[in-house]
Amino acid sequence: MGPLTILSEFPEWINLLIAFCIGIGFGFALEQAGFSSSRKLAGMFYGYDTTVLKVFFTAAIVALAGSQLLSFFGLLNLKLVFVNPYYMNATIIGGIIMGAGFIMGGYCPGTGISALSIGKIDALIFLFGGMVGAFLFAETYPYIQTIAMENYKGPMRIEEWMGISPEIFTLILIIAAVALFWLAEHAEKKFSRTEITTDL
Amino acid sequence: MNKTNYMNPYFAGVLLGLVLLAAMFLSGRGLGASGGIKYTVVALVGAIDKQHAMESAYYSKYFENGESPLKNWLALEVFGMILGGFISGALSHRLKFKIEKSPKISNNKRLLFAFLGGVFFVYGAQLARGCTSGAALSGMAVLSVAGFVTMIAIFGSAYIFAWFFKSLWI
Amino acid sequence: MMDARIKYSVLLVGIGIILAFLPFNAAESFRLKPTELLSKSCSEDIYFSVDQVARFMNNEDSTVQIIDVRSAKQFHECNIPGSINIPFSDLLNPLWQPTLNQKEVKNIFYGNSDQTASYAWTIATGLGYPNNFIMKGGLNEWFETVMNSQFSGEKITPAENARFETRLNARRTFTQINSLPDSLKTRFFNAKMLKESMLDGGCE
Amino acid sequence: MHLYKNLKIVILVIVVLLILVIIRNSDQNIFKREVKTAIEAVQTNSNLITPDQLQKRTNPYLVINLGSGDRQDSIQFQHSVQIPFENLLDKANRQVLNEAEGDLILFSVDVATASKAWVILNQLGYKNVMILTSEENPDELKHKFQPDTTVRLEQDSI
Numbered sequence: 001m002g003p004l005t006i007l008s009e010f011p012e013w014i015n016l017l018i019a020f021c022i023g024i025g026f027g028f029a030l031e032q033a034g035f036s037s038s039r040k041l042a043g044m045f046y047g048y049d050t051t052v053l054k055v056f057f058t059a060a061i062v063a064l065a066g067s068q069l070l071s072f073f074g075l076l077n078l079k080l081v082f083v084n085p086y087y088m089n090a091t092i093i094g095g096i097i098m099g100a101g102f103i104m105g106g107y108c109p110g111t112g113i114s115a116l117s118i119g120k121i122d123a124l125i126f127l128f129g130g131m132v133g134a135f136l137f138a139e140t141y142p143y144i145q146t147i148a149m150e151n152y153k154g155p156m157r158i159e160e161w162m163g164i165s166p167e168i169f170t171l172i173l174i175i176a177a178v179a180l181f182w183l184a185e186h187a188e189k190k191f192s193r194t195e196i197t198t199d200l
Numbered sequence: 201m202n203k204t205n206y207m208n209p210y211f212a213g214v215l216l217g218l219v220l221l222a223a224m225f226l227s228g229r230g231l232g233a234s235g236g237i238k239y240t241v242v243a244l245v246g247a248i249d250k251q252h253a254m255e256s257a258y259y260s261k262y263f264e265n266g267e268s269p270l271k272n273w274l275a276l277e278v279f280g281m282i283l284g285g286f287i288s289g290a291l292s293h294r295l296k297f298k299i300e301k302s303p304k305i306s307n308n309k310r311l312l313f314a315f316l317g318g319v320f321f322v323y324g325a326q327l328a329r330g331c332t333s334g335a336a337l338s339g340m341a342v343l344s345v346a347g348f349v350t351m352i353a354i355f356g357s358a359y360i361f362a363w364f365f366k367s368l369w370i
Numbered sequence: 371m372m373d374a375r376i377k378y379s380v381l382l383v384g385i386g387i388i389l390a391f392l393p394f395n396a397a398e399s400f401r402l403k404p405t406e407l408l409s410k411s412c413s414e415d416i417y418f419s420v421d422q423v424a425r426f427m428n429n430e431d432s433t434v435q436i437i438d439v440r441s442a443k444q445f446h447e448c449n450i451p452g453s454i455n456i457p458f459s460d461l462l463n464p465l466w467q468p469t470l471n472q473k474e475v476k477n478i479f480y481g482n483s484d485q486t487a488s489y490a491w492t493i494a495t496g497l498g499y500p501n502n503f504i505m506k507g508g509l510n511e512w513f514e515t516v517m518n519s520q521f522s523g524e525k526i527t528p529a530e531n532a533r534f535e536t537r538l539n540a541r542r543t544f545t546q547i548n549s550l551p552d553s554l555k556t557r558f559f560n561a562k563m564l565k566e567s568m569l570d571g572g573c574e
Numbered sequence: 575m576h577l578y579k580n581l582k583i584v585i586l587v588i589v590v591l592l593i594l595v596i597i598r599n600s601d602q603n604i605f606k607r608e609v610k611t612a613i614e615a616v617q618t619n620s621n622l623i624t625p626d627q628l629q630k631r632t633n634p635y636l637v638i639n640l641g642s643g644d645r646q647d648s649i650q651f652q653h654s655v656q657i658p659f660e661n662l663l664d665k666a667n668r669q670v671l672n673e674a675e676g677d678l679i680l681f682s683v684d685v686a687t688a689s690k691a692w693v694i695l696n697q698l699g700y701k702n703v704m705i706l707t708s709e710e711n712p713d714e715l716k717h718k719f720q721p722d723t724t725v726r727l728e729q730d731s732i
Contacts, residue, residue, distance in 0.1 A: 023280020105317015
């Protein structure tokens with residue numbers, strides 16, 4: 001019955017060991033997907049490579065559906081799984097800033113780490129910039145604290161917000177994702193840039 | 201160079217989803233990456249100027265329990281990521297030092313924008329309390345509204361900014 | 371490439387349809403098996419006497435939290451000082467889950483009699499929350515034993531003496547706190563704020 | 575051709591999952607009802623019934639005496655059966671509950687036992703379970719708190 005480390009009295013180091021192993025899997029999956037290449041990632045926004053969309057949605061749906069099935073079989077208590085708190089203003093503003101950073105740097109933090117691990121120098125600089133960003137945030141925190149805390153909605157879940165059952169919402173999400181996959185593969189043909197994609 | 205192809209994206213997605221599911225099942229939480237960067241910074245600031253770290257409204261909470269900020273789930277996960285990426289790169293013969301960029305721009309330009317991108321991305325991630333992995337991906341997997349809003353905001357804004365930075369990539 | 375897309379699409383949609391038609395919602399149901407819950411319910415160890423609760427209150431014992439499951443109106447009239455008001459109808463409110471679902475302190479439920487407290491106990495235990503208890507007899511018993519009891523008899527043993535002293539102290543605190551004007555009372559109760567979630571996660 | 579071979583595996587996975595779901599659903603020893611149904615059902619005390627009301631009842635019912643054998647209760651009812659609380663979910667007793675006609679009326683000397691049994695049975699999906707109680711509203715405060723109007727709390731103790 002999960003989550004294991006919350007329900008059992010494991011010592012802290014086991015939890016950290018699990019974190020390390022999860023990290024290995026995470027890094028491996030990202031690299032294998034091709035997320036270690038900034039030009040592949042940027043392809044998402046110019047249409048010539050839509051790997052990001054495919055991997056991202058498949059992964060979210062597998063984890064979502066998997067956790068609901070584990071809960072149904074009594075193996076996982078979903079009430080004990082962390083749900084991200086929703087600070088409306090901070091989430092939207094932060095997301096917009098992140099989008100700008102994404103297209104400038106070509107990475108997000110996770111893919112940047114994955115690219116660093118195979119020796120990409122631009123990823124190293126990106127992560128260095130990331131550290132500067134985190135430092136700047138900490139130093140400017142007193143000035144933006146109000147924005148960061150505004151419109152707090154708690155760990156709100158989508159089914160409470162929309163008033164439908166989580167399983168039905170999952171099905172809707174899956175259908176939307178399947179439609180997006182179809183669209184993405186058409187876009188790849190339409191905006192094809194063979195001079196870039198053969199290079200990757 | 202004998203380079204192996206990338207994995208089928210859907211299969212890679214299933215793999216990534218299973219890793220995320222394992223994190224939820226084992227530790228009751230999602231994945232994260234920007235948090236690891238933050239803890240590195242917190243640890244660095246703590247090592248350089250402990251006084252400043254203890255007084256700051258932001259840093260002090262990470263030093264409350266007296267342990268190193270790097271002895272943390274997210275920090276350990278990020279160390280694992282580097283190893284995992286390295287293993288994958290080695291298996292697929294992709295290990296190589298290089299600057300990846302469009303041939304039309306100079307190395308310096310690429311590195312400058314990589315730096316700026318990093319600054320923006322992690323600053324935004326701190327504000328939104330998570331990045332593409334911590335907030336968008338893990339958030340969607342637990343159906344949190346924050347996850348969906350983050351995902352839409354990141355990708356929506358990236359599509360708009362993509363028009364301005366077209367020359368960087370194409 | 372297209373083959374792969376169709377294959378994974380069929381897989382995901384198939385799983386999605388099964389999910390959408392799952393016969394019951396396990397996440398909103400009891401976690402314990404019926405037989406487990408029944409055997410816990412039969413145990414006498416789930417009860418604290420009013421004297422024990424009076425002692426917890428006097429010592430401001432931080433290993434327990436006393437939970438009043440009556441309505442907010444009744445709670446305002448009088449309550450055990452230091453208790454938290456979680457009306458029974460509000461028991462499933464997500465904001466209370468960090469308070470109720472934790473391993474650190476014992477939850478002691480009380481109502482006017484044993485009835486609502488027993489409902490609340492069974493629901494909290496069934497949901498898999500650890501460390502739930504009931505104050506046996508509820509506030510009615512509290513009034514009879516702690517508030518109104520008089521020592522009658524010739525000699526008092528040391529044990530009885532200690533018990534009566536506990537009751538006397540509890541009675542005094544109970545009367546004092548509940549006699550406060552409403553504004554002060556509210557301030558006192560609001561000191562017990564909602565707790566932050568105990569779960570870690572995200573990039574925080 | 576290749577596609578159909580792949581689809582076979584996918585369909586196999588889905589069928590296995592479906593079978594597992596059906597097996598899980600047929601398990602009698604799990605709770606399947608949403609908890610909020612229990613909370614809603616007791617809001618108005620409509621799950622309580624007094625002996626008077628019971629006597630006037632015309633539709634069928636079965637009184638379940640939750641007391642254990644050695645503690646014989648003085649009250650006797652028509653249509654009653656004794657099931658000690660700890661044996662409530664034994665196979666034979668589940669059979670009795672399943673086959674009972676009409677309402678199930680729970681009775682115990684202490685109100686706590688019947689209340690706990692009520693929640694368990696409600697969550698197992700039994701409809702029309704009621705608690706027999708001699709009082710209209712057993713969960714009532716029978717004492718009135720007498721405030722001490724002379725109380726002045728010192729400022730520093732708040």
